[in-house]
Amino acid sequence: MGKVNVESFFSDNSKAAFKNDPPGAWMPKLPDGCIRLSSGYPDPELVPAEEIKAAVARLLDEEHDLPLHYLGSPRITKLKQQILNRLAERGIIVSEEQLLITSGACQAIDLIARILLDEQTVVAVESPTYMEALEIFQNYTKQIISIPMDDQGIQTTLLKEMLDERKRKGLALPRFLYTIPTYQNPTGTTMSTERRQHLLKLSSEFDFLILEDDAYGELSFDEIPPPIKSFDECGRVLHVGSLSKVVAPGMRIGWIAGDHAFIKASEWFKKDLDHPFSQSTMAVYLENTHFEKRLLLLKELYRAKCAALIGAMEQYLPAPVSWLAPAGGYFVWVRIPGVDTSDLLPQALIEGVSYVPGKYFFLNQSDGTEFLRLSFSYADEEEIIDGIQKLGKLITPFFNGLPDRDMKDTNAPAP
Amino acid sequence: MGKVNVESFFSDNSKAAFKNDPPGAWMPKLPDGCIRLSSGYPDPELVPAEEIKAAVARLLDEEHDLPLHYLGSPRITKLKQQILNRLAERGIIVSEEQLLITSGACQAIDLIARILLDEQTVVAVESPTYMEALEIFQNYTKQIISIPMDDQGIQTTLLKEMLDERKRKGLALPRFLYTIPTYQNPTGTTMSTERRQHLLKLSSEFDFLILEDDAYGELSFDEIPPPIKSFDECGRVLHVGSLSKVVAPGMRIGWIAGDHAFIKASEWFKKDLDHPFSQSTMAVYLENTHFEKRLLLLKELYRAKCAALIGAMEQYLPAPVSWLAPAGGYFVWVRIPGVDTSDLLPQALIEGVSYVPGKYFFLNQSDGTEFLRLSFSYADEEEIIDGIQKLGKLITPFFNGLPDRDMKDTNAPAP
Numbered sequence: 001m002g003k004v005n006v007e008s009f010f011s012d013n014s015k016a017a018f019k020n021d022p023p024g025a026w027m028p029k030l031p032d033g034c035i036r037l038s039s040g041y042p043d044p045e046l047v048p049a050e051e052i053k054a055a056v057a058r059l060l061d062e063e064h065d066l067p068l069h070y071l072g073s074p075r076i077t078k079l080k081q082q083i084l085n086r087l088a089e090r091g092i093i094v095s096e097e098q099l100l101i102t103s104g105a106c107q108a109i110d111l112i113a114r115i116l117l118d119e120q121t122v123v124a125v126e127s128p129t130y131m132e133a134l135e136i137f138q139n140y141t142k143q144i145i146s147i148p149m150d151d152q153g154i155q156t157t158l159l160k161e162m163l164d165e166r167k168r169k170g171l172a173l174p175r176f177l178y179t180i181p182t183y184q185n186p187t188g189t190t191m192s193t194e195r196r197q198h199l200l201k202l203s204s205e206f207d208f209l210i211l212e213d214d215a216y217g218e219l220s221f222d223e224i225p226p227p228i229k230s231f232d233e234c235g236r237v238l239h240v241g242s243l244s245k246v247v248a249p250g251m252r253i254g255w256i257a258g259d260h261a262f263i264k265a266s267e268w269f270k271k272d273l274d275h276p277f278s279q280s281t282m283a284v285y286l287e288n289t290h291f292e293k294r295l296l297l298l299k300e301l302y303r304a305k306c307a308a309l310i311g312a313m314e315q316y317l318p319a320p321v322s323w324l325a326p327a328g329g330y331f332v333w334v335r336i337p338g339v340d341t342s343d344l345l346p347q348a349l350i351e352g353v354s355y356v357p358g359k360y361f362f363l364n365q366s367d368g369t370e371f372l373r374l375s376f377s378y379a380d381e382e383e384i385i386d387g388i389q390k391l392g393k394l395i396t397p398f399f400n401g402l403p404d405r406d407m408k409d410t411n412a413p414a415p
Numbered sequence: 416m417g418k419v420n421v422e423s424f425f426s427d428n429s430k431a432a433f434k435n436d437p438p439g440a441w442m443p444k445l446p447d448g449c450i451r452l453s454s455g456y457p458d459p460e461l462v463p464a465e466e467i468k469a470a471v472a473r474l475l476d477e478e479h480d481l482p483l484h485y486l487g488s489p490r491i492t493k494l495k496q497q498i499l500n501r502l503a504e505r506g507i508i509v510s511e512e513q514l515l516i517t518s519g520a521c522q523a524i525d526l527i528a529r530i531l532l533d534e535q536t537v538v539a540v541e542s543p544t545y546m547e548a549l550e551i552f553q554n555y556t557k558q559i560i561s562i563p564m565d566d567q568g569i570q571t572t573l574l575k576e577m578l579d580e581r582k583r584k585g586l587a588l589p590r591f592l593y594t595i596p597t598y599q600n601p602t603g604t605t606m607s608t609e610r611r612q613h614l615l616k617l618s619s620e621f622d623f624l625i626l627e628d629d630a631y632g633e634l635s636f637d638e639i640p641p642p643i644k645s646f647d648e649c650g651r652v653l654h655v656g657s658l659s660k661v662v663a664p665g666m667r668i669g670w671i672a673g674d675h676a677f678i679k680a681s682e683w684f685k686k687d688l689d690h691p692f693s694q695s696t697m698a699v700y701l702e703n704t705h706f707e708k709r710l711l712l713l714k715e716l717y718r719a720k721c722a723a724l725i726g727a728m729e730q731y732l733p734a735p736v737s738w739l740a741p742a743g744g745y746f747v748w749v750r751i752p753g754v755d756t757s758d759l760l761p762q763a764l765i766e767g768v769s770y771v772p773g774k775y776f777f778l779n780q781s782d783g784t785e786f787l788r789l790s791f792s793y794a795d796e797e798e799i800i801d802g803i804q805k806l807g808k809l810i811t812p813f814f815n816g817l818p819d820r821d822m823k824d825t826n827a828p829a830p
Binding site: 006007009010011012013017023045052053056057064069106121135139175176207209234250262268269275277280 | 459518590622
């Protein structure tokens, strides 16, 4: 009885998926002490560890074993209500049957992909877009189309051209378009209200759904733009949200809000990939938390850290480097003309600073070589400044002989 | 812009899956106060709520925000080691690269199905088998074959006949066989060591894998039989385990132990459907717990409750009713000749007792109409006796005029 031939057992679907980059390829293991400008993690000081400890204690004192069984406690229903209330404040009016709690936004995206996509189904994404969403879609379909963005978000006129052309040629239209309209990952841009409405109009005209990933939507420095879902009268928008960026990612609480048929179908495949203890704990945490006050604190801190990052870039990065100043969220998108940010990363890690090379956010990776994503969420201000100094030291030699930066360059880098 | 036509968007795969019973169809909502002889939940007194509260407090005091980020704390590595140690005690020697922590056994089974199954791939299962595993496999393939069991577990001679016949006819052989060899769900039976070895031999001869679901394996009343994986020298066995039945299901900690290539592939699709906080908490809980002592306590209580259930059945159920007395686990499999247990359930719920109708454990549901699964794990002894009395009251009229039970009938009900 010889050793089994492992490769012979994999399904065709998984063999096809294995041709892509493996999940997490975009972030090598960081050396100890490396300044994390790569990670979309919340600020460590803002993760409410004490409050979660208190919530667990109260939950288990009050409910004993109940939250530790498969179905969890009645507080899961309460969590649903708390999420519905937050959604309502943002103009999204849905019922309990139109909401599914998931293990973070990624499970939500995965479930939606699973219920909607076959191997040849067309999906449209922004270019660039969230690399983990790309990874998920590539596990399901070979037909992904990307639509360029500018500083106002996805270019809906280009989208319309693409749709018209596909229609003319008799090609399949997208089943859904995936967008992060607010403080996009990775670009930090926000889609204008006009484009949101245009996009919704196109979805109706060309009969596709919109998967709106709103993980950062509450983290505005100033005014919060209304989610696309708040304009949706036809049930075309599946709205995905998460508490990872505003409470704690390790709790894995996300959701899908949308038509009941989609929710029911997602639930079908989710089965008990659920987390009753975590959901019950989160309900108690939210009961005990003045969430609006917490949000104000988050916004203030992230605004300050974003300003520190941009200030440091103005000071330490050579003039040809440009970026988009975001109005919220976690990320700044940076262009270093002529430099391959992927080649540069190993050296940056040795210097002690990390970022995510731009190529991972593009379907066609060669479109992203000059870009990188910086996150101001996790590192503190001092580390941010230190990190950008390190990055400046690495980048400056590429531009020797060129004039110094003399003013803030906020031109949108053409993605 | 009219209401979207939801049904037009579903993938072919999901439309095919929706033709099956929806997940959880086997258990209607229970009325308040209903005695749960249906649920495979651990005993409420044995769920270590206080200890988990203490573990969370210690974890967050020591590690602050760390366990609440995406990657969790270094204790996740420790949890892996703790699981590896427990596996080693049962004769399963695997390395860290051969182990994947999952959100319970169901995610493990789902991931294995996902990496191995295409729409036409053949899977073999025991008949009867765990209904949630059936649900999962039916989400991936239309080709499921079931092999009858007796009181020694799956009938490997019938399996061999089936394999020979398929080979002769040029039909595809199973890619894997799913088995719960120890204290099976739903029958409570344990596969004999001879059959375990025969099964392993067949897997090599006919080149299929074995998916060994060992969720109940540690809950023996007496001696624990060695898992199939402990005999596996060729890497044919994927061993799935869980802490749901021995600690708390709400923590959602399970695992796959197997060849690194399968682990890597499962990880590919799992992505961050992970639970860092829960995993870190479990590591602290296990640090603080004398697990062998805990297991002894569990075994003693479940042995007593199983005896109470069987004693009550002898006293209150009419003679033609028969069952298999298990040597561990959570379940007793009962046959009520000539009675459709599915039809009987609504009345049982009104009377205040629940069970799972046998049909849900069969691929061909009509094979299971006379059977039902009782669980002695959740209800206390008094409730168990009360529940069986209620059941007896319902069943007895079907057998009026027949002689009373005069001795314990432990003949195996032919599944």
